[in-house]
Amino acid sequence: MSGGVQAGRTLAMGQDEAVGGGRQSVEAPFGRALARLGHSRPDIVGLTADLGKYTDILPFRDAFSDRFFNVGMAEQNLVAVAAGLARAGKVPFATTYGVFATRRAYDFVAIALAHSNLNVKIVAGLPGLTTGYGGTHQAIEDLALMRMIPGLTVIDPCDATEIEAATEAVAEYPGPVYMRLLRGSVPVVLEPGYKFEIGKARRLREGSDVGIISTGFMTERALDAAEALQKQGISAGVLHVPTIKPFDTAAVAEFAGSVDHIVTAENHVMVGGLASLVVESLFGAGIAKKVTRIGLPDRYVECGAVPTLQAKYGLTTEAIVATITGLGSA
Structure with a gap:
């Protein structure tokens, strides 16, 4: 660094x-x-x-x-x-x-x-x-x-x-x-010694109840959310996917097999980006797993203060925690 x-x-x-x-x-x-x-x-x-x-x-x-x-x-x-x-x-x-x-x-x-x-x-x-x-x-x-x-x-x-x-x-x-x-x-979010490799995802946190697959700055939120969820008795793993193409389908399939539920988190519309790639990967691997998407809606976003907009559209640690804690009652 x-x-x-x-x-x-x-x-x-x-x-x-x-x-x-x-x-x-x-x-x-x-x-x-x-x-x-x-x-x-x-x-x-x-x-x-x-x-x-x-x-x-x-x-x-x-x-x-x-x-x-x-x-x-x-x-x-x-x-x-x-x-x-x-x-x-x-x-x-x-x-x-x-x-x-x-x-x-x-x-x-x-x-x-x-x-x-x-x-x-x-x-x-x-x-x-x-x-x-x-x-x-x-x-x-x-x-x-x-x-x-x-x-x-x-x-x-x-x-x-x-x-x-x-x-x-x-x-x-x-x-x-x-x-x-x-x-x-x-x-600075990633631990010293983190190795970036084109086309490779990295499992940053182990978990068994829910697996958060994230990219971009949403990985920071995912890690913070996993920490908060742990205090509530929910074990959340985090798979960081920095390369959208070529996509690490093998890592996604392996990660999905270790958790009960998948949540995707991306700073992007929920169509065509990370969530779509995860679903495509799971389908290709023959894995039937519930996927909950966190990201932007299919619409243009208005002008405003960035923290306010990110909170409104769910790109926050709190939003990830709320989404995952709500899965049990869904």
Whole structure:
């Protein structure tokens, strides 16, 4: 873990993302990791679509100004330029918001990148419900969209530790990647020594009554909920799934076999993302298990304070606890 550890919260465009819960945090873990890589990897270049400050790539820009490109507010051009740089032997890390990388540049990602299997890494800020700016900026369906593109690896890290580790991993991975990004002061949730591996889920907590399968920052909530449930006599396990594609179906099937009930938790609409992948995995493995979904509804979310919105739509530790404690009476 790099420097910059402090107590704090994750910030996005001045909005409190309401994650951290008093945990230690790391400032700009993505940018710090990329800057470190830049010293040993002269082939790495950084790009942004006029959002360098808000996608934490400025540490790389400051260290390697001759390898940093701001293409302006033009996301399709961002992807096209990154594709060209990849064809010239570079490893581009292109940053923007998730909504812009997907809704505005989807065809470019599919054809210019994935179809040609180019070595471009798209790093997407404001995942799911991490901004109060409403439906224009909330990437609530990006995982569903990106997992449908053949050959595209999709990653949703949960904390500062995993963001740094995933940045290093995707730099070594020879192919196109879409990675969600928590920015600002990002909490440290995972234990020292945690190993990130593309395509692998990690069981972070054992349990026998209910199994929570989570991704992204919902893993922090899942771990806190499991701790609270333990005090109520409910044994809850947690399986963290940082890679949406390729999906670790074997780990999901094994985990499901160790618990009585499955609960999925994701910072994404409940269609097409983690919940859908879990159900598909269980069906493919011939496992009949009740699955309860926690996530966003199939609708656009209004503007408002982020903590208020996350509480309203159930992306909190309290909501997970309430859902699981209610299973016995369902």
